[in-house]
Amino acid sequence: MDIVSTFFNIDVLVRSMPLLLEGLWRTIALGFLSIVLGLIGGLVLALGRMYAPKPIRLLVIAYVDVFRALPVLVWLVIVYYALPFVGISLSPFASAATALTMISSAYTAEIYRAGIDAIPRGQFEAGQAIGLSTFDLMRDVVLPQAIRIVIPPLTNNSINVMKDTALASVVAMPDLLKQATQAQALAANPTPLIGAAILYLILLLPLVRLVAVFERRLGRSGRR
Amino acid sequence: MSQTAKSQPIIQMRGVTKRFGNFAALRQIDLDIEAGEVVVLLGPSGSGKSTLIRCINLLETYDEGDVVVDGIRVEEGRALRQVREEVGMVFQAFNLFPNLTVLDNIALGPVRVRKLSWAAAREKARRLLARVGIAEQADKYPIQLSGGQQQRVGIARALAMEPRVLLFDEPTSALDPEMVGEVLDVIKGLAGSGTTMLLVTHEMGFARKVADRIVFMEAGEIKEIASPDTFFTRPESERAQAFLDAVLNH
Numbered sequence: 001m002d003i004v005s006t007f008f009n010i011d012v013l014v015r016s017m018p019l020l021l022e023g024l025w026r027t028i029a030l031g032f033l034s035i036v037l038g039l040i041g042g043l044v045l046a047l048g049r050m051y052a053p054k055p056i057r058l059l060v061i062a063y064v065d066v067f068r069a070l071p072v073l074v075w076l077v078i079v080y081y082a083l084p085f086v087g088i089s090l091s092p093f094a095s096a097a098t099a100l101t102m103i104s105s106a107y108t109a110e111i112y113r114a115g116i117d118a119i120p121r122g123q124f125e126a127g128q129a130i131g132l133s134t135f136d137l138m139r140d141v142v143l144p145q146a147i148r149i150v151i152p153p154l155t156n157n158s159i160n161v162m163k164d165t166a167l168a169s170v171v172a173m174p175d176l177l178k179q180a181t182q183a184q185a186l187a188a189n190p191t192p193l194i195g196a197a198i199l200y201l202i203l204l205l206p207l208v209r210l211v212a213v214f215e216r217r218l219g220r221s222g223r224r
Numbered sequence: 225m226s227q228t229a230k231s232q233p234i235i236q237m238r239g240v241t242k243r244f245g246n247f248a249a250l251r252q253i254d255l256d257i258e259a260g261e262v263v264v265l266l267g268p269s270g271s272g273k274s275t276l277i278r279c280i281n282l283l284e285t286y287d288e289g290d291v292v293v294d295g296i297r298v299e300e301g302r303a304l305r306q307v308r309e310e311v312g313m314v315f316q317a318f319n320l321f322p323n324l325t326v327l328d329n330i331a332l333g334p335v336r337v338r339k340l341s342w343a344a345a346r347e348k349a350r351r352l353l354a355r356v357g358i359a360e361q362a363d364k365y366p367i368q369l370s371g372g373q374q375q376r377v378g379i380a381r382a383l384a385m386e387p388r389v390l391l392f393d394e395p396t397s398a399l400d401p402e403m404v405g406e407v408l409d410v411i412k413g414l415a416g417s418g419t420t421m422l423l424v425t426h427e428m429g430f431a432r433k434v435a436d437r438i439v440f441m442e443a444g445e446i447k448e449i450a451s452p453d454t455f456f457t458r459p460e461s462e463r464a465q466a467f468l469d470a471v472l473n474h
């Protein structure tokens with residue numbers, strides 16, 4: 001009885017819902033933006049790593065390594081609290097989007113590269129042997145196969161980015177988690193936190209399921 | 225097909241050397257192949273047969289010497305595409321494009337390189353599939369075919385570019401024994417059609433029947449060039465004799 005009224009207090013949940021939904025909306029906006037920018041940034045990095053001249057290639061490798069090693073929270077705090085010292089002041093939303101995008105790009109770059117690497121050399125050779133240009137070879141043969149390989153890990157990465165948006169509450173961005181802690185303080189009851197957790201699950205569980213479906217399909221190898 | 229005929233060999237290799245690190249996989253290779261000729265490359269494993277034929281369409285770069293195809297030096301640059309248009313290749317592992325149907329595997333080259341429409345290229349692909357005896361497989365994907373059928377698609381894909389030269393690197397080595405014959409029959413059908421062919425194979429009976437000349441390699445060098453009858457009955461070099469003893473008596 002007590003547990004129910006403490007953690008699953010319907011009354012509190014209903015009252016805090018507008019606040020939570022507002023936070024959810026910001027979480028989705030931040031996550032979606034960072035995911036999309038991270039997908040684009042990663043592709044640019046991956047192509048740079050494979051085809052750019054050596055100095056740029058080394059820079060890309062350094063970038064990818066550094067941003068995969070750096071904890072998201074650390075980089076986020078630096079962007080928000082340290083950059084103003086050199087005259088770059090970003091809003092909480094912009095800071096969070098910047099930090100998440102930069103880190104996500106490093107991960108997606110590795111995923112794309114692994115996807116292209118997974119295409120057997122023989123495919124490239126067969127394409128070259130009939131005289132295809134690098135562009136045609138990529139468009140008609142390599143990328144269609146690589147995309148199937150990278151979709152599950154890219155979806156996984158997207159889930160991680162969406163989860164990492166919760167860190168933005170540290171830089172005072174009123175995302176879902178921040179709103180929930182606020183509502184909890186107002187109501188002197190932890191139910192809003194449970195509500196937030198449920199909203200995160202509603203948002204992310206389908207994506208987790210989707211990865212499983214992709215992976216099963218990929219496992220059935222071969223076609224298309 | 226033989227306009228420039230005897231005046232100039234269609235493939236000329238002069239002093240071609242290829243190194244992997246310090247190891248020389250090809251040493252000073254000199255070889256001329258006339259248009260329309262069928263040449264079979266024989267030699268023990270690691271003797272450089274694959275490396276040699278891969279230098280002809282620059283899947284492998286070479287360190288010294290010249291490879292010239294139909295008057296064009298084979299090197300990185302603008303002319304390479306022209307060389308590759310004229311030189312088709314059939315791979316041991318087929319290397320079909322798994323994301324494309326059988327028909328589109330064959331049509332892709334003509335569309336992208338020869339600038340045919342997809343309709344025209346597919347029409348042509350259907351004719352080629354009929355020619356290699358698997359017209360009914362056109363709309364399947366490569367993995368749905370048997371090995372022998374896949375290799376016949378590989379041959380049709382090379383033929384679709386109407387190459388003047390066809391390179392085969394052990395086209396039947398990855399096949400189950402019962403499928404070797406169907407692929408060899410297709411290749412036999414191509415010999416004497418005017419297309420120049422350079423083949424690496426371990427099928428000795430086939431080599432003897434189809435070849436105009438046998439080139440025997442060992443340790444990166446050409447050790448002997450002979451007619452098939454001479455090579456299989458009384459090879460000049462001891463190395464070739466030893467090789468024949470090993471492959472014919474095993």
Ligand SMILES: Nc1ncnc2c1ncn2[C@@H]1O[C@H](COP(=O)(O)OP(=O)(O)OP(=O)(O)O)[C@@H](O)[C@H]1O
Pocket residue numbers: 244249267268269270271272273274275276
């Ligand atoms: N990419 C490579 N890196 C290093 N060494 C290589 C490479 N490719 C081939 N070699 C070496 O070059 C030599 C010739 O190889 P190649 O594949 O041309 O021989 P082959 O006559 O085709 O042999 P097989 O009958 O086994 O196919 C071998 O000793 C091989 O180990």
Ligand SMILES: [Mg+2]
Pocket residue numbers: 273274275393
């Ligand atoms: Mg070989």
